[in-house]
Amino acid sequence: MQNNEKIALANCERKLRDAQATKRKLINSALLAFSTQGYDASSTRGIETVAGVKRGLINYHFGSKKALWKAAAEHLMSTTERDLGSALADMKQIDEEQQLRFFIRSYVKFCARHPELNRLMIQEGMAHDWRLTWLLERSVRPWYEQVCRAFSRAAELGTAPKMDAHHFYYVLTGAATLIFSNAAEAAALSGKDPLGPETVDAHADVVADLLTSIRKPL
Amino acid sequence: MQNNEKIALANCERKLRDAQATKRKLINSALLAFSTQGYDASSTRGIETVAGVKRGLINYHFGSKKALWKAAAEHLMSTTERDLGSALADMKQIDEEQQLRFFIRSYVKFCARHPELNRLMIQEGMAHDWRLTWLLERSVRPWYEQVCRAFSRAAELGTAPKMDAHHFYYVLTGAATLIFSNAAEAAALSGKDPLGPETVDAHADVVADLLTSIRKPL
DNA sequence: TATATTACTTGTCGATTGGCAAGTTAAATG
DNA sequence: CATTTAACTTGCCAATCGACAAGTAATATA
Numbered sequence: 001m002q003n004n005e006k007i008a009l010a011n012c013e014r015k016l017r018d019a020q021a022t023k024r025k026l027i028n029s030a031l032l033a034f035s036t037q038g039y040d041a042s043s044t045r046g047i048e049t050v051a052g053v054k055r056g057l058i059n060y061h062f063g064s065k066k067a068l069w070k071a072a073a074e075h076l077m078s079t080t081e082r083d084l085g086s087a088l089a090d091m092k093q094i095d096e097e098q099q100l101r102f103f104i105r106s107y108v109k110f111c112a113r114h115p116e117l118n119r120l121m122i123q124e125g126m127a128h129d130w131r132l133t134w135l136l137e138r139s140v141r142p143w144y145e146q147v148c149r150a151f152s153r154a155a156e157l158g159t160a161p162k163m164d165a166h167h168f169y170y171v172l173t174g175a176a177t178l179i180f181s182n183a184a185e186a187a188a189l190s191g192k193d194p195l196g197p198e199t200v201d202a203h204a205d206v207v208a209d210l211l212t213s214i215r216k217p218l
Numbered sequence: 219m220q221n222n223e224k225i226a227l228a229n230c231e232r233k234l235r236d237a238q239a240t241k242r243k244l245i246n247s248a249l250l251a252f253s254t255q256g257y258d259a260s261s262t263r264g265i266e267t268v269a270g271v272k273r274g275l276i277n278y279h280f281g282s283k284k285a286l287w288k289a290a291a292e293h294l295m296s297t298t299e300r301d302l303g304s305a306l307a308d309m310k311q312i313d314e315e316q317q318l319r320f321f322i323r324s325y326v327k328f329c330a331r332h333p334e335l336n337r338l339m340i341q342e343g344m345a346h347d348w349r350l351t352w353l354l355e356r357s358v359r360p361w362y363e364q365v366c367r368a369f370s371r372a373a374e375l376g377t378a379p380k381m382d383a384h385h386f387y388y389v390l391t392g393a394a395t396l397i398f399s400n401a402a403e404a405a406a407l408s409g410k411d412p413l414g415p416e417t418v419d420a421h422a423d424v425v426a427d428l429l430t431s432i433r434k435p436l
Numbered sequence: 437t438a439t440a441t442t443a444c445t446t447g448t449c450g451a452t453t454g455g456c457a458a459g460t461t462a463a464a465t466g
Numbered sequence: 467c468a469t470t471t472a473a474c475t476t477g478c479c480a481a482t483c484g485a486c487a488a489g490t491a492a493t494a495t496a
Contacts, residue, residue, distance in 0.1 A: 018443080019442080019443065019444095022443085022444090036344045036345055037256065037258065037259075037345075038255065038256045038258075038259050038341075039259075040255065040256075040258075040259035041255075041256050041257075041258035041259040043482080043483065043484085044483080044484065044485090045482080045483080045484090053444090054444065054445060054446085055445080055446080056444075056445065056446075056485095056486095057443090057444070057445090058484095059484080059485065059486075060443075060444070060445095061443090064484080064485080065484065065485090119344060121400070121403070122340050122399065122400065123256075124403075125399070125400030125402060125403035125404075126254045126337055126399065126400060126401070126402060127254055127255075127402055128402040128405075128406065132402060132403060132406070136403070136406055136407070140403065140407070141407065144407050161427070161428065163424045163427070164420065164424070166404075166407070166408045167397070167420060167421055167424045168424075169407075170393075170396050170397035170400075170404060170421075171393040171424060171425065171428065173392075173396055174391075174392030174393045174394070174395060174396030174397070175388075175389040175392045175393040176392070177392060177396075178340075178388050178391055178392030178395075178396070179385070179388035179392070181340065181343070181344065182339070182340065182343030182344060182388075183344070184343060184344060184345055184346040184350060185339070185342075185343035185350060185354070185358065186343075186384075186388060188346065188350070188354055189354075189358070189359065189362050189384070189387075190384045192384075202382065202385060203385055203388075206381045206382070206385045206386075206389060207389060209379070209381070210379065210389065210428050210429070211428070236473080237472080237473065237474095240473085240474090261452080261453065261454085262453085262454060262455090263452085263453080263454090271474090272474065272475060272476085273475080273476080274455090274456095274474075274475065274476070275473085275474070275475090276454095277454080277455060277456080278473075278474070278475095279473090282454080282455075283454065283455090
């Protein structure tokens, strides 16, 4: 009896796990398509093919293309909050004068690990439809205010250059991410892999040097 | 006779001008669609509707969607070269130590006047297909080398911050353009028009201050 | 063992896509 | 005035789109 129950439970879990695996594969494939091609240019059939699953499973598991986009965006944003959140927790352990520099370097390295985040923001930031509204309320506005607060604290300490916080946000975001968002172009221009560890580290240093008014320690 | 000839010539020119007007309207509409929605998400029927012309005229005047893209991109790139070229000619008239600052401010203000340029580059810079190849050979590579040369000259004068030219290119381009490319998002976050003259001028100052190591004159 | 549920599969629908071809219209030409 | 040409118009085509519905197969439950 107990044995049968365990087997039944294991089967149930395996079945659930397989369904979760299908959803996970679809979300990863959707994220790739939506961030690089945009929402309208991404076909559900193409997303299913890249995910390696049968046609129709998007509508079965998510109900619609719109719901798939929301699930994929939610997955990306929660991943972002988890990864960047732990970096920001580490930040508070270090010397206050170095915090802005640490923040910027962490942000640049995160953007290199997840270029799909900024690609999606670029795709959806140009026109104001339901997807930009969703992104703004779900994560962009909180993140924007967090960056502005970090900048204001650094400005009080004198570790940030003098400028308006709004311009700082777009200078930081643009300077930090374009080389990764446009990796294909950057690779063709330089001959090097923009997402390789050396380039990422060098870029993080450049952006941090520019956007902090004190020099990095030896 | 001479009068008739003049009338005939005028009629001929009017006919030709109307055809040119149709092509111009289609190119402007195509540029808007391709830069904000991307190539695949832009429909030829939609482009014709926005242009206010009848269905079928894209294939009549350009032959195919691909040829329309090339014509629109060529128009944008020649406009860019003309506008930025005159700014760069003005640059050589001023004090050499102020040239990098003037260059950056001119570039930022141009990007605000023509956000479709950087939007198109972002759309096409993510994946390496025939459109990125076309853009690279037609204009990106020459412009990239021009920026790198301007940076190197400024570095010799000591007016540029110390960094690799490739990183300078992407820091400048990203910092200068994201606030305009993502104007819908930036407007929602700040409540102000990112393309308005005050915001553009403030942004040009911020980027120029950051990317030149000497202060602006009184 | 019979039934129900979950996960997946497949056929089909109406709408939209880019492109072609056979038109029409009007001005230019001889 | 007859003919040609340039500019535009429209009907149609195969392919693809998102979505739905009617399946199948395997597992869970009673």
